[in-house]
Amino acid sequence: HAVQSPEKIAAICEDNTLSYAQLNERVLKLSTLLIEKGMNNGEKVGIYLSRSLEMLIAALAIMRSGAAYVPLDPAFPKDRLAYMINDAGIQLILTETALLKDSPASAADHICLEQGIPEPLNSDINQKPVSSDSCAYVIYTSGSTGKPKGVQISHRSLMNFLHSMKVKPGFSGDDILLAVTTLSFDISGLELYLPLLCGGTVDIVPPNKVANGEELIRRLEEKMISVMQATPATWRLLLESGWQGKKNLRILCGGEAFPEDLASELTSRSSEVWN
Secondary structure, three states: OOOOOOOEEEEEOOOEEEEEEHHHHHHHHHHHHHHHHOOOOOOOEOOOOOOOOOHHHHHHHHHOOOOOEEEEOOOOOOOHHHHHHHHHOEEEEEEEEHHOOOOOOOOOOOEEEEHHOOOOOOOOOOOOOOOOEEEEEEEEOOOOOOOEEEEEHHHHHHHHHEEEEHHHHHHOOOEEEEEEOOOOOOOHHHHHHHHHOOOOOEEOOHHHHHHOHHHHHHHHHHHOEEEEEEHHHHHHHHHHOOOOOOOOOEEEEOOOOHHHHHHHHOOOOOOEOOO
């Protein structure tokens, strides 16, 4: 899509946008830097970033380099994050200056992306194709039955899922998806990557507005959002905030039990509801 539609908007966050060409350029530059630093062949790289365009660039660049990313949600307790960093063997963390003072203790190196991606020493590094069996990212469990466990998701599994979702429920280059899920929750992969796979647009809601029902309603009403995925709790939040619906909206609902009364409410306020 960066070649076919370079000027088309790939990603939005607040007032910031990236075209497919701009996104591809930044991802290539960062992935080159990561390879230069030895972050390939399954190495784990932490993403300790707020929800932003930099977060998307970081995730794509890490996967493109051949490494795997580990989401480190700034909202998580520091001791949990420190455990994840140590358990995954993370040697490098992509972050931002504002988060450094609260970052968990670790010996890992840090790169602050809001300052601009540092220039690689060798921009001609040969980026080898990534094996479909290699790890794309690691999601840690809640740890409710003991210590959190890192679940490794392969590129093959991720692509199989995305291509399946492209067909059914379906996604096209005309669609815009409103992304509300933390990177630490596995379903965020669909929100961030399905639009890019299909030549559409992903609109990333910043962290301070994800739990604000009125703000989500405003975005759904003012923007040309055609797809949104969320848990039943978030959909109830919208209804309780007075959301009247959007006729052309395709709703995806998962992650928790989906009560029949909520399904009926959502069906009457949208074009489609998928559980």
